[in-house]
Amino acid sequence: MMIRGLILLILAGLSAPVLADSRMDAAPYAYVQLKDPAKERQAKELMATIRCLVCQGQSIADSDAEMAGDMRSLIRERIEKGEKPEAIRAWLVERYGDWVTYAPPTRGSSLVLWGLPLVLLMFGTGLAMSRIRRKAR
Amino acid sequence: MRKLLLWVPLMVFALFAGVLLRGLIAPESGTISSKMVGKAVPDFTLPAAIASHPGLSSADLKSGKPVLLNIFASWCLPCATEAPILLELEKQGVEIHAIAIRDKPEDVVAFLRQHGDPYARIGSDVSSQVQISLGSSGVPESFVIDGKGIVRMQHLGDIRAEDVPKILAALKAAE
Numbered sequence: 001m002m003i004r005g006l007i008l009l010i011l012a013g014l015s016a017p018v019l020a021d022s023r024m025d026a027a028p029y030a031y032v033q034l035k036d037p038a039k040e041r042q043a044k045e046l047m048a049t050i051r052c053l054v055c056q057g058q059s060i061a062d063s064d065a066e067m068a069g070d071m072r073s074l075i076r077e078r079i080e081k082g083e084k085p086e087a088i089r090a091w092l093v094e095r096y097g098d099w100v101t102y103a104p105p106t107r108g109s110s111l112v113l114w115g116l117p118l119v120l121l122m123f124g125t126g127l128a129m130s131r132i133r134r135k136a137r
Numbered sequence: 138m139r140k141l142l143l144w145v146p147l148m149v150f151a152l153f154a155g156v157l158l159r160g161l162i163a164p165e166s167g168t169i170s171s172k173m174v175g176k177a178v179p180d181f182t183l184p185a186a187i188a189s190h191p192g193l194s195s196a197d198l199k200s201g202k203p204v205l206l207n208i209f210a211s212w213c214l215p216c217a218t219e220a221p222i223l224l225e226l227e228k229q230g231v232e233i234h235a236i237a238i239r240d241k242p243e244d245v246v247a248f249l250r251q252h253g254d255p256y257a258r259i260g261s262d263v264s265s266q267v268q269i270s271l272g273s274s275g276v277p278e279s280f281v282i283d284g285k286g287i288v289r290m291q292h293l294g295d296i297r298a299e300d301v302p303k304i305l306a307a308l309k310a311a312e
Contacts, residue, residue, distance in 0.1 A: 022238070067275075
């Protein structure tokens with residue numbers, strides 16, 4: 001009985017989870033670096049700031065999902081052709097929205113995000129100062 | 138007036154905490170919709186996925202008649218679930234084109250034999266490049282495209298029986 005349980009446990013450990021993955025090989029540049037180190041560095045930097053679509057919370061540089069591999073290949077191939085990283089980012093944002101990039105473009109809504117703490121801090125300081133001054137009197 | 142002003146920081150804090158709590162209790166849905174809705178289909182040419190059907194290019198999506206573009210794969214389970222619905226749509230006269238993602242011809246043939254074949258054309262996208270250019274983030278997904286090649290609607294996930302009226306309405310509106 002013990003042994004049977006142990007064998008089952010080992011088999012369970014060996015079994016691979018059933019994932020919805022294709023039977024195709026990875027895209028050409030999913031796991032292959034570009035020959036030119038400068039271009040590869042550009043690609044890497046961009047990939048680290050593009051969000052994976054199917055494994056949200058990871059960048060495509062960190063993910064082993066097939067779609068992330070396909071996106072890495074897309075980025076490397078375009079950089080190889082001489083496209084600028086920011087142009088590729090803009091191309092992706094056009095398709096998936098700001099959501100896809102970890103370095104979103106500055107817009108009105110981000111002004112609120114950065115400005116509000118400053119405004120609140122000033123308001124709080126003002127409030128505290130007026131109280132302290134009143135107490136001192 | 139001054140008394141009221143003192144409550145402002147607490148109110149702002151409560152608002153902030155509320156927003157955070159809402160994010161914790163009901164996180165964003167995991168699906169990312171395409172921003173291509175309302176824009177023209179990007180130019181592409183895909184080879185035929187299987188011998189019996191022609192491949193698909195962006196020109197085929199500008200035929201003057203609205204079509205349904207279905208992004209599918211033989212290895213995707215929900216794609217098998219939506220197959221009968223697609224057959225029903227085809228029976229109702231909807232022209233359906235497909236892009237097979239990361240698929241081998243023999244797998245596509247086996248999939249269509251098992252689940253039925255509603256497609257007029259099937260393009261093969263072996264490394265998801267056209268899928269990405271459409272702003273699609275998974276399989277299955279479907280796009281309603283009008284006769285001029287403008288994306289009118291995106292449906293994320295498998296099309297279920299209850300989605301059929303919505304799809305048909307979008308196709309009608311695209312005429």
